[in-house]
Amino acid sequence: MLIVGELINSSRKAINEAIDNRDAEYIKKIALEQVAAGADYLDVNCGTKVYNEAECMVWLVNTVQEAVQVPLCIDSPNPKVLEAGLELCKYGQPMINSITDEAERFEAVFPMALKYKTKLVALCMDDSGMPETSDDRMKVVKSLYGKLTSNGFPEQDIYFDPLVKPVSSVETAGQEVLGTIVAIKKAYPNVHFMCGLSNVSYGLPNRKILNRLFVVQTMTLGMDGYILNPTDKGMMGTIKVSQVLLGQDSYCMNYLTAHRSGLFED
Amino acid sequence: MSDFDQLADYVFKGNAYGVKELTQKMVDAGSDPMEIISKGLLAGMDIVGPKFKAGDMYVPEVMMSARSLAEGMKIVKPLLAGKDAAVTKTIIIGTVAGDLHDIGKNLVVMIMESGGFNVVDLGVDVSPEKFVAAIREHNAQIVGLSALLTTTMLNMKATIELIIEEGLRNSVKILVGGAPVSQSFADEIGADGYCADAMAGKEMAAKFLN
Numbered sequence: 001m002l003i004v005g006e007l008i009n010s011s012r013k014a015i016n017e018a019i020d021n022r023d024a025e026y027i028k029k030i031a032l033e034q035v036a037a038g039a040d041y042l043d044v045n046c047g048t049k050v051y052n053e054a055e056c057m058v059w060l061v062n063t064v065q066e067a068v069q070v071p072l073c074i075d076s077p078n079p080k081v082l083e084a085g086l087e088l089c090k091y092g093q094p095m096i097n098s099i100t101d102e103a104e105r106f107e108a109v110f111p112m113a114l115k116y117k118t119k120l121v122a123l124c125m126d127d128s129g130m131p132e133t134s135d136d137r138m139k140v141v142k143s144l145y146g147k148l149t150s151n152g153f154p155e156q157d158i159y160f161d162p163l164v165k166p167v168s169s170v171e172t173a174g175q176e177v178l179g180t181i182v183a184i185k186k187a188y189p190n191v192h193f194m195c196g197l198s199n200v201s202y203g204l205p206n207r208k209i210l211n212r213l214f215v216v217q218t219m220t221l222g223m224d225g226y227i228l229n230p231t232d233k234g235m236m237g238t239i240k241v242s243q244v245l246l247g248q249d250s251y252c253m254n255y256l257t258a259h260r261s262g263l264f265e266d
Numbered sequence: 267m268s269d270f271d272q273l274a275d276y277v278f279k280g281n282a283y284g285v286k287e288l289t290q291k292m293v294d295a296g297s298d299p300m301e302i303i304s305k306g307l308l309a310g311m312d313i314v315g316p317k318f319k320a321g322d323m324y325v326p327e328v329m330m331s332a333r334s335l336a337e338g339m340k341i342v343k344p345l346l347a348g349k350d351a352a353v354t355k356t357i358i359i360g361t362v363a364g365d366l367h368d369i370g371k372n373l374v375v376m377i378m379e380s381g382g383f384n385v386v387d388l389g390v391d392v393s394p395e396k397f398v399a400a401i402r403e404h405n406a407q408i409v410g411l412s413a414l415l416t417t418t419m420l421n422m423k424a425t426i427e428l429i430i431e432e433g434l435r436n437s438v439k440i441l442v443g444g445a446p447v448s449q450s451f452a453d454e455i456g457a458d459g460y461c462a463d464a465m466a467g468k469e470m471a472a473k474f475l476n
Binding site: 048050053076077078130168169170203205 | 324326329
C-alpha cells in the first residue's frame with residue numbers, strides 16, 4: 001500500500017495563500033501533519049499558478065524537504081515544472097503525477113520519468129477522450145504499458161490510475177473502475193495502482209461514507225495506492241482495517257498500532 | 267392541484283413519464299405552450315434550483331428533473347415558432363482546446379437548458395476557431411468556456427483573444443468555469459463572469475440576457 005498525501009495543492013485556498021505569501025511555516029506544518037498521519041509520499045501541485053508554476057514548484061519542494069524526509073510526488077502536466085521539481089528531490093524515489101497516452105503529453109513527460117528514474121502515475125486516457133467503460137481504459141493501459149516497458153521503464157514503477165468519475169453523473173462509474181482493476185491485475189500482475197478516489201462521491205451527500213466504502217471495494221480487488229487526505233482518520237482507519245482483513249498486515253501489527261495511536265477513536 | 271402545478275411538481279420530482287403525458291394532454295386541450303413552459307416546466311425547475319443550491323437536492327436528482335423538463339420541452343418547443351424571447355437566446359458552451367473533461371460541462375448544459383435557454387453544446391476539446399464559428403452560426407449572446415486542467419485554462423484566454431480579433435467581443439458575454447478557474451483568473455483573461463457552479467452560471471446568464 002502506498003499512500004500519497006494530497007493536501008499540498010494550490011487549488012486549495014489555504015495552500016494558495018501560503019504560496020503567495022511564501023508562508024513556509026504553513027507548508028511545513030501541512031507536510032509534517034501528513035507524514036505523521038501515515039503518508040508515504042507527499043504530492044506537490046501548484047498547477048493553478050499558471051504564470052510561475054515552475055518557480056512555485058521549486059519553492060514548495062525546497063520548503064517541504066526542510067520539514068520532512070519523504071519522497072515527493074511532483075504533480076504537473078508541464079515537463080518544465082516536473083523537471084524543476086524533480087531535480088531538487090532529495091529523499092527516495094520521486095514520483096511523477098502524471099502521464100497519459102495523449103501523444104503530446106506522453107512525449108513531454110516520459111523523458112522526465114526515464115531521466116529521474118521516477119515512479120510514474122499513468123492516467124487511463126488518450127487523445128480519443130475520457131474513457132467510459134473498463135474496455136476503453138484497458139485499451140489505454142495496454143498501449144501505455146507497451147510504450148513504457150519497451151523503452152526500458154520498469155513495470156513495477158508504473159502506477160495506473162483508472163480514472164474515477166462521479167457516480168452521481170455516471171451511474172456505472174464505480175463498477176467500471178472495479179472492472180478495470182480486475183483486468184489490469186490479470187494482464188499485468190506486477191504493475192501498481194494510484195487512485196484519487198474522492199471524485200467518485202462528487203455531487204452526493206455523505207461523501208465520506210462513499211469514499212471509505214469505495215476504498216474497501218477497490219482494495220479488495222487489488223488497488224494498492226491512493227492519493228488522499230491522510231489526516232482523515234476515518235479513511236486511514238478504513239484502510240488499516242481493510243489491510244488486516246485482506247491478510248496484508250503481518251500479526252495485525254499495523255492495525256494494533258493504529259488502535260493504540262487513537263486512529264479508531266471518534 | 268392545477269395542471270400547471272402538477273406539471274411543475276412532476277419536473278421537481280423528476281417524473282419524466284408524467285411530464286411527457288401531462289404536457290401532451292395540456293397541449294391537446296389547447297393550453298398556451300408559453301404558459302406550459304413558464305408556469306409548468308420552468309416553475310418546476312425553479313423549485314429545483316434553490317434546493318440544489320441549499321444542498322437539499324443532489325446532482326442525480328437535478329439530472330432527473332432536467333431530463334423530465336427536456337421531455338416536456340420537446341413537445342412544446344416546436345409549437346412556439348420563435349414567439350418567445352427566452353428560447354431564442356442562444357448560449358454556446360464547450361470545453362476548451364486540449365481538455366477532454368465533460369461531466370461538469372454537461373451539467374451546466376442541462377442547467378442552462380432548464381433555464382429555458384437555447385443551448386448549443388460544442389462538446390470537448392473545442393478550438394478557439396470552432397467557438398468563433400459557432401458564435402457566428404448561431405448568433406449567440408453568451409459563450410460558456412469550461413476547463414478542468416490548469417494547463418488548458420490558458421486556452422480560455424486564447425479563445426477570448428480570438429473572439430476579440432474576430433470582432434465579436436461586443437456581441438457576446440463570456441462566462442468561464444471549471445475546477446481550477448477562479449474569479450481572479452476570469453478577471454485576468456477578460457471574461458465577463460466567473461461561474462463557481464452550474465447554478466451560478468444559469469443565474470449569470472439570466473442576468474446578462476435580461
